[in-house]
Amino acid sequence: MIYPQNFEQKIGFDSIRHLLKGKCLSTLGEERVDEMAFSEKYEEINERLEQVMEFIRIIQEEDEFPDQYFFDVRPSLKRIRIEGMYLDEQELFDLRRSLETIRDIVRFLTRTTEDEEMEESTSPYPALKRLAGDIIVFPQLITRINNILDKFGKIKDNASSELLRIRRELTSTTGSISRSLNAILRNAQSEGYVDKDVTPTMRDGRLVIPVAPGLKRKIKGIVHDESSTGKTVFIEPAEVVEANNRIRELEGEERREIIRILTDFSITVRPQVPAILQSYEFLAEIDFIRAKAQFAIQTNAIKPSLENKQVLDWRTAIHPLLQLSLAKHNKKVVPLDIELNYKQRILIISGPNAGGKSVCLKTVGLLQYMVQCGMPVPMHERSHIGIFSNIFIDIGDEQSIEDDLSTYSSHLTNMKIMMKSCNERSLILIDEFGGGTEPQIGGAIAEAVLKRFNEKGTFGVITTHYQNLKHFAEDHEGVVNGAMLYDRHLMQALFQLQIGNPGSSFAVEIARKIGLPEEVIEEASEIVGSEYINADKYLQDIVRDKRYWETKRQNIRKREKQMEETISKYETEIQELEKSRKEILRKAKEDAERLLQESNARIENTIRTIKEAQAEKEKTRLARQELSDFKETIEDIEKADKEDKIARKMEKLREKQERKKDKKNKEYSQAATTTQPNMPKVQPIEVGTSVKLKGQSSIGEVLEINGKNATVMFGMIKTTVKIDRLERSNISPSAAQKSTAKSTFVSSETQDRVYEKKLNFKQDIDVRGMRGDEAIQAVTYFIDDAILLGMSRVRILHGTGTGILRTLIRNYLSTVSGIAHYQDEHVQFGGAGITVVDLE
Template structure:
């Protein structure tokens, strides 16, 4: 039906155009769901039909020709039938579903709960969350805690969060964090607040598994500027309002977070009020994390049990924050150092130091020195621990070697003893033979005495020989073992020496080659930068640098980055594109593509204004790689449409443009296809 209406309307429009009633470039359009023809008000009597609407300017009247009225009415009837049929189907479906409503609701709630649990699990995986050891008391003993949102944000740029170690217990309930500006105080406070809130909301949190966490019945937060013109609140009065609520409601089961405690007013009275409020918090035995720059609050933490100082560490040599929390000492604000780094004149810094007094500046310096020394000794302690471990390993190795030597010695003694026993057995056999020969010969006493003397001499000589052999064998074996160990040592030393010699020779050879290579780089020769393919010509050599011409571009390059080549420099190829896109540019392009809208509305704008808006729009569309966009310019007098289309014809990135389909706006919208 729509097709036949469109055909009828087009034929009426062609006739009207041929009679001059309607402009040549006019197309049918849609008004209130009915297809109509735009006509000038003066000529509206020329076309029979119903006037449905007119443009905002009153220069166009939208007429529905009489020939298509019936067809459009039929479409309306069909749409009503369709709507009634949809209602009937939905009613039948509802009737079938009604008996199962309790089951459906139960399933719906179960599905929602399962989806919620799965979402928590997926988020925990994303942030590497876990459940710390939970205790039914007020406690905070966290190791390597990480702010999850900061972690996700930094991970995009390949950076890591510095993990936080923090402990709050019955003896140190309130932590006063001080330290330099932009040193991580607020991040530390927000990390604790967010993780505790996440934990009490049933989410897993990113920290080390040996961490312990407690439960707090109420959490109070005072962060940021709550100024309000309507409520007549300045920054300081809004802070005080929060303090009043906290003091009234907090107890030993509460956890409070205050950023920049006592700030935003005259320093002395601000510090005094802050100290008085802190005293009440301590009396109520509440837990909390508070950041401040006030010296009197640091002194209060030193002098009162239950309140403890903490410092955000700062590297004085590199002049940069380390983002590490250290509980036990207050931190310095490093105001003088930061002012000097930024480049404030030295006389201004000296004047400021004089105004505040040398005693305060010195105290600040002593504080910095204590923190620095603590870091130094902490480093030393780590080194000593490593060396002790190495010594223990060395002692253990030597003990093992000594035990092996002892075992070898015992083995040698055992073998020598066996050989001696063998000799003794042989000697006994000989004695037996002698006695038998004496008995057989029945010799005289003199002969017997002589034989016995010989026997005694033989036994003594045998024993002496056995002892001598035993000692010689032990000494020989021990000598062999020592020689073996010495050979091993010499071998190792020799190897090291050989390697050293060969390394030295190699280094000399490489140095010689490098010198020869650098000497070969002279004006007029062709070179390339190591790791690149572009060939350039050496224009001049100045010491360790050379001026190279790559086509029409001259650049200065260090000699050791160049290598000589026989290739000729190539002519610059215009078509070749060298594109280096930084990560930041890629991020911004991704954001641009994400938020790019495919339609632009320039209705009601002046010609030059609309043309500028369309120019930017088309440029952005080509930049983010859109294939199709729509420009809403309206029909009106057709001036905007003509101007925009004249511009589109000149854009190389535009492949094709035409009117939108009649149902979706017709001639009032130009659809642009981009390459």
């Protein structure tokens, strides 16, 4: 139950509806926005919210969702239920595109992905998949429309054999008229009856010649029209009158044939209209969900934790309309934190006027209502939101001249209905509770009503200035005080709700800020008494001190969190450093052990190398000295008793070994040159030499040598490279070029053919109506092409009929080695009338 009737207007939900309509793609979704209603069913609300949240992910993450053609053709479909009525071309075009959109949406939402953890196929959008589960998509109907309309929505010439004949005769007759007119026009121009730049034109659907009025008798024919100035008349020559008449007849025949085609189609569609209308209800729902998702993205709304009980535990909740309004002025809304549970069900909010009490009240009402209408709301994801069966609101001036009700009488009427109808599953929202009459009796009645609300276990948010209601909240369980904070020094509202203490009205401070005479303020203070003034002052001090210590506490928590994060960071870094240190030391030890094990083998290899190279005594001495140094280094490593010394020794050893290796290679190279003078020399690279880059196959010719660089011609490219990167080749560049060109020519031609075939290849083939041998031959060529072009999936449309064609095709498919699997299409997309083939 929602009370009163203008509840949506009071909380601003009518504006939400207006914004949602602006985000719909068609009247389909707009109707759904009008039909959107409050629900108290947990499963229904949760499912609606899940649908919207999944669509938010589609908008943010998917690029291929089909939302192009949301056309409402329901009025046209309902019209053709009457015998003799038919869909015109535009309606048929809209029907085709919207049916294709429904089909594509169903395919998109029912697709599955492999879940590695669950080891099964799952849908990325389960709630939307459930919505699309039973929707029929009419593939045969789309195919039938495609046989009638071209891609631009016009009737095809071959929509029927009769239409094809008519249009061919129309084209032929029009061509003959054009030729005759041009001949007559050229003759008239040569005689001077008509200007040289005149061309035939169309008047009343007939081709005519523009002629000056004074020369109209020079051309035999019928005058059809004249220009607005009277300086030109339009004559249909007698020679083309009959042909023009024939064109009129053919155009009439064309219109009648088109109407016949559309009527026949409408007769076919008429039995399916109820099912088609059901599919459009699905399209309307998708448009509606999409609009809610777009609005949620605009307002940063989420789905809070929904609970099937009565609770409000909101963090940083924001009024969406206020958010959008302030954003235009680059301002931000102060978020609302509020908590209502079974221990504190009713919140009494007090504070100064214009401090945000009414905004707080409307925010609670609007967000709760939005959630129970299936809309995400702008608040923190840690928020919890419950479900209420009834929401009552009493806000604003309800004075009624017609019913002879004053403002206070109207408020009392609302209180009477609330007390009668509310229960533990109700949420009441009352602004300026008890206002509109004499304060003492008004406050007393308000306290008595509040007591009834509390006894019934009702949840609520109530704003007031009455002191007795603040005291009631302090003394009774289930009711809690709250204050809208106010900066006493800056004399401005902070628009922040603080639960736990009542708020001051700051009446004296505001009066002093406005400039009311001080003696007036003092006299007013004396009237109410020092006790009231002091109590109000103490209340302000309490609120001020609470804000101060709350700020301190938050700062301490923030510092503690930063400290914990810093400590955690340093501990992690220390662990990583220790791990790295141990790894480095482990590798150093392994290297040392390996060097120790290989030392003897290296000594023996060095001696054998010296003997084989027949080196001089000096070189032998140097080699032995090197081995001696190596041995001393190894012994130092063995004696090292600390891990860091091992690492340093190993690093020095590596550097020393590199230097020794370079020196040894140089000496051995000199020794080899001295002791082996008879070894064949490598032929140098000269101008004209055939060469190739080391490790490459391209052959080039040296054009010029400049020091260590050579200029080489590789085919048509001249480049400069280092000589040491080149090696001689036994093949000349011309021979290599011919060989390459020959092989490339064949490959390029084949590649072009395959590419062209792949561009024109269609993954569906229609063999309905063919004889068995014709169908098998067509399918054979089709499957061969699909395998050649690397297709993963194709579809064969053979129809159901007697099933003979389906059996023949599947018998053939079972013999093809390149086919991994084949099966019936999904029942929504054609069922047994289509075979889906998966290729290896």
